Amino acid sequence: METTEDSPDVNLQATNAYGPGSTLSRPSTGPTYQAGAVESVGPNAASFVALMSVMAKLESILRRYLFEGMKASRVRRQEEDIWRTTFTDAVRLRLAYRPGEDFVLVWLYSPIGYAISQARSVEDLRDMLGDYLFAAMEASNQRKEEKRRGILTxxxxxxxxxxxxxxxxxxxxxxxGFDIGRNIHAEAYPS
Incomplete structure (x- = not known):
């Protein structure tokens, strides 16, 4: 578990392309994809981000704890104040660069993020993420490599x-992991 504020071991994988409110000025009636969402394109940087997800599909993906946290986010509250949409930009999916590579689920939400940043073990994360997202993270190439190197806690x-x-x-x-990321993309970001 890494944070970019509390930990001296800062993981700088995130880019500024995901800033809060970045698409709130342009309401959408369906899923939107942002080309070139990261500065470089390569195996470690996806070139597309699915932006507008379907609210009704997210609860089964995020489970109650994370779904309620997302609904309490400033991004989501601002969306509801402006155009009361069934879509949200508070949950984004960075698409895999090639088949078999990892997807990245990104969302913005209120203080639940702090609670997750305080998780001290992989089991703490399982409790907070729920079985579905935890299994998706465990299936990622990154997590498999960590386990291969003996990083288990x-x-x-x-x-x-x-x-x-x-x-x-x-x-x-x-x-x-690619398969679950592809399933989330198909379910919550329909074309």
């Missing part, structure tokens, strides 16, 4: 940052 497969300080939404990134 913590993981870089979950990263929390606080781009606007502790009073703003936190950003959570979960590395997902």
């Amino acid at each position: 913590c993981t870089g497969g979950v990263n929390v940052s606080f781009p606007n300080g502790k009073d703003g939404d936190s950003k959570l990134e979960i590395i997902l």
Whole structure:
């Protein structure tokens, strides 16, 4: 578990392309994809991010704890105040660069991010993420490599940052195995 504010071992995988409110000025009636969402394109940087997800599909993916946290985010509350949409930009999916590579689920939400950043073990993460997202993270290439190297008690497969300080939404990134990432994309980001 890594954070970009509380830990001296900062993981700088996140880019500024995911700032809060980055698409709130342009309401959407369906899923939107942001080309070139990261500065470089390669095996470790996806070139597309699915932006607008279907709210009705997210609860089964995020489970209650994370879903309620996402609904409490400033991003989601602002969306509801502006255009009361059935879609949200508070949950994004960075698409895999090639088949078989990892997806990254990214969302912005309120202080639950801090609680996740305080997780001390992989089992703590299982409790917070729920079985579905935890299994997706465990199936990622990154997590498999960590296990191969003997890293069993913590993981870089979950990263929390606080781009606007502790009073703003936190950003959570979960590395997902390709198959589950593809399933989430098909379910929550229909074309």
